[in-house]
Amino acid sequence: MSALVDDVLRAHGGLERWRSFRTIQATLAQGGALWGLKGKAGVLDQTSVTVATDRQWASHAPFGVIAARSEFTGRRIALLDPSGAVIDASDHPRASFAGHTLETEWNDIQLAFFAGCAMWTYLNTPFVLAWDGVVAEDAGAWEENGETWRKIGVHYPDSLEVFSKAQAIYVGPDGLVRRLDYDVEIAGNTPGAHYVDNYADVSGIRIPTRRRIFPRLPDGTSLSEPLVVSIELSDITLR
Template structure:
């Protein structure tokens, strides 16, 4: 972990405090255009997500009316019933997205993979900067909304299932994350600008509770319409 990663992680509570916990749980209220585009409207409008902090695992419960919960483990995705019996399962789920464009519909397992990959990354950020194989470097300043932020380029290892290996994090003068950039490879390399805000402190860790994701142009500017995904996060707990 270099000095850039340490400064950002310290601003969010520090790695020592973070490593006291192995799970984060939160209630989600979600909206935006993506779910209907992918033929999965309403499934995850209201749900509770749990993610691991020490391994790549996430679960959404309930998973609409389709399953009691999902089970995301990176290289495997499954939907489970109330007795934890497997209803549907897919190994190497990323391969099922080959040839997809933004408008290509998803099946339930693809939705579960996307949602698990997303929330595992979101709730573990910025502490993923201390993960083995993750590297980051300063990419200069970025001016937006009348503020000057610092842009940090991040490279994730192939061992992690993330939207794209090359991403970016923008932090403000307090080193709090304000925006994430990535290309959603499993949705036709769709470029996203993901804004976060309304921070709260839970068990000594700083979490944003408001997330809004918009299309991103090649020059890095975000387009205000359409709102691709909205996520409001409540009742965060660590254990």
């Protein structure tokens, strides 16, 4: 890993401390235009999310009124009832997004895949930079919000299921993540600028509790509307 990545991980609490935990759990409140656009308004507005920190695994519980919980394990997604029985599942969920645009509506399994994949990536950032096969490169300086940020280009390996293989992470002078960029491959490569703030110290790890995602223009600047997705986290625990 580069010195820049080392500094970023240290600013968020350090890789050694992060690896002493196995899961991160939080109460999740979501909003924004995306969910209605996909025909899934209200399903995951208020729920809890749990992700693993040592493997690809994520769960939303409840999954609206559709299921007691979802289970994302990278290549597989499932919706489970209160007894753990499978309501619906797919071993090849990503393939179902072929030909999708931003306006294409999702079925329940597709929503579960996107939500699990997204939250696993978000909550493991920036420590996912230390994951085997992840390539991180210093992409230079970026001026925004009256600060000079460092941009880190990130490429994820095929071994990790993420909705965008090529992403970028911007960090402020304090080493904390300010923004993520990605083109959502499973939604017609829709470009997004994903801002994070309101950091909390949870068991020695710095975690942003607020996320806002907006459209991103070709020059890298973002639009102030529409608000594509909003995420608020509370009651965060690391175990």
